[in-house]
Amino acid sequence: MITVYSELHKLHHGRGEWMAGQLVPVFEMPRRAEIILSRVQEVRLGEVIGPQEFGLDPILRVHSPNYVRFLQTAWAEWSKLGRTHDALPYAWPVRRMNQGLEPQQIDARLGFFSFDAASPITPGTWTAVASSANVALTAAEQVRGGSRAAFALCRPPGHHAAQDYMGGYCFLNNAAIAAQYLRDQGAERVAILDVDYHHGNGTQAIFYPRADVLVVNLHADPRVEYPYFLGHADERGEGAGEGYTLNYPMPWGTEFPAWMERLEHACRQIQAYGPEVLVVSLGVDTFRGDPISQFRLESPDYLRVGERIARLGRPTLFVMEGGYAVEEIGLNAVNVLQGFED
Numbered sequence: 001m002i003t004v005y006s007e008l009h010k011l012h013h014g015r016g017e018w019m020a021g022q023l024v025p026v027f028e029m030p031r032r033a034e035i036i037l038s039r040v041q042e043v044r045l046g047e048v049i050g051p052q053e054f055g056l057d058p059i060l061r062v063h064s065p066n067y068v069r070f071l072q073t074a075w076a077e078w079s080k081l082g083r084t085h086d087a088l089p090y091a092w093p094v095r096r097m098n099q100g101l102e103p104q105q106i107d108a109r110l111g112f113f114s115f116d117a118a119s120p121i122t123p124g125t126w127t128a129v130a131s132s133a134n135v136a137l138t139a140a141e142q143v144r145g146g147s148r149a150a151f152a153l154c155r156p157p158g159h160h161a162a163q164d165y166m167g168g169y170c171f172l173n174n175a176a177i178a179a180q181y182l183r184d185q186g187a188e189r190v191a192i193l194d195v196d197y198h199h200g201n202g203t204q205a206i207f208y209p210r211a212d213v214l215v216v217n218l219h220a221d222p223r224v225e226y227p228y229f230l231g232h233a234d235e236r237g238e239g240a241g242e243g244y245t246l247n248y249p250m251p252w253g254t255e256f257p258a259w260m261e262r263l264e265h266a267c268r269q270i271q272a273y274g275p276e277v278l279v280v281s282l283g284v285d286t287f288r289g290d291p292i293s294q295f296r297l298e299s300p301d302y303l304r305v306g307e308r309i310a311r312l313g314r315p316t317l318f319v320m321e322g323g324y325a326v327e328e329i330g331l332n333a334v335n336v337l338q339g340f341e342d
């Protein structure tokens with residue numbers, strides 16, 4: 001299968017993220033994508049191509065204009081104050097504080113357009129996130145053009161970003177942008193299967209009222225795990241979208257057999273929906289050795305994951321999301337793709 005990759009991801013390299021009362025070195029680092037690329041090349045998965053430029057239109061089909069403008073200008077506004085270190089928010093509007101009016105000052109804007117302090121903005125962040133979206137869109141074009149599958153080696157990841165907020169290392173929702181693009185190019189029904197350890201709150205929020213994009217999440221229970229405020233089992237969509245959001249929260253310590261039971265159930269729901277295209281939000285932070293996660297999948301398990309997804313028999317776009325056991329991330333992610341292919 002073809003991999004789409006851009007070196008521009010390296011322009012996004014935060015120094016620290018806020019965790020447990022401390023600024024700690026970022027987990028979401030450029031080396032992640034480099035190791036995945038090396039593994040793609042090592043196993044000769046297929047050709048590696050660069051992204052085409054799609055411009056702002058497909059991004060604006062998912063994200064609000066104000067939010068996109070914020071991402072484009074945040075670093076300039078921040079550095080105008082003489083700040084040379086990464087931009088991070090420190091104050092957020094909560095219940096009964098903000099009526100949706102966009103603030104002017106950069107610290108207020110950072111809080112207004114985010115839900116955590118784990119997603120630093122650096123001088124190259126906009127260029128990197130725009131190129132990550134182009135990577136997903138280019139891979140979507142491959143699938144649209146008749147390929148059985150394509151791999152978007154996206155970095156930064158995207159599934160925590162919603163219409164108008166960043167968070168969880170995510171700025172633009174690459175999978176959602178690709179899914180919307182596939183809809184706009186004529187696919188009647190698209191399914192998104194999110195297997196990242198964390199709930200894909202951004203993707204869920206974007207498609208929550210809609211029946212034309214089925215969103216299925218397998219993830220750690222938000223009662224105990226980030227992103228905490230979305231992804232419970234009783235969230236099933238709203239209005240016309242009711243029944244088209246499916247959540248499979250699992251406890252800390254979940255092992256592969258229990259995880260695979262949920263994947264089996266999820267795949268049957270996807271089969272019944274009958275999507276023209278499948279988008280997989282591919283996180284491998286379900287790995288036992290992941291430094292911020294609590295599931296226990298082993299490297300060979302990822303081959304089985306790919307095999308099961310392949311049995312859905314749909315044109316499939318894999319979009320890279322999380323995974324922080326950096327030395328093993330290439331093996332684990334590419335195992336899914338190899339399992340899919342054999």
Ligand code: Q9C
Nearest residue numbers: 118157168169226292321322
């Ligand atoms: N104690 C993705 O996998 N911080 N994002 C969690 C854990 C945020 C993960 C802190 C994790 C975001 C794309």
Ligand code: ZN
Nearest residue numbers: 196197198322
């Ligand atoms: Zn994750």
